[in-house]
Amino acid sequence: MxxxxxxxxxxxxxxxxxxxxxxxxxxxxxxxxxxxxxxRSLAELEAEEQQQRQQAFETRLQSLMKEYAQPRESVADLLRTLHTLGHIA
Incomplete structure (x- = not known):
């Protein structure tokens, strides 16, 4: 919003x-x-929006994993590496 x-x-x-x-x-x-x-409180609305963004991200990530035939472990390692390097919060 x-x-x-x-x-x-x-x-x-x-x-x-x-x-x-x-x-x-x-x-x-x-x-x-x-x-x-x-x-509804603003905090509730923001929490709901955050949850929707997270679900959209997870759906898109799973779609990409399937499209490129990447296992969960490989993607988890990549995300941990990106997080460690400061490329994602």
Missing amino acids: DEREKLRKFRELDDAFAQALRELEKPSSRLDIPTGPPV
Whole structure:
């Protein structure tokens, strides 16, 4: 999710919260506060995105391993070497 989308969602949430506060301040109000789906935290969204990126990477890696007939051990050694040399985080 890009920064604009995060900002837009934050503004929507902020507007809804402000409206709810205004409703609570009205003495004759029936508390007609709209409810919607639960709001997920930014940390949850980022964790979900990270998991999706990891799954996409693993899928692509397995596809390449199959295409080039490379065993797991060989690929694991290559990844360890690249990590040791600082080419991957």
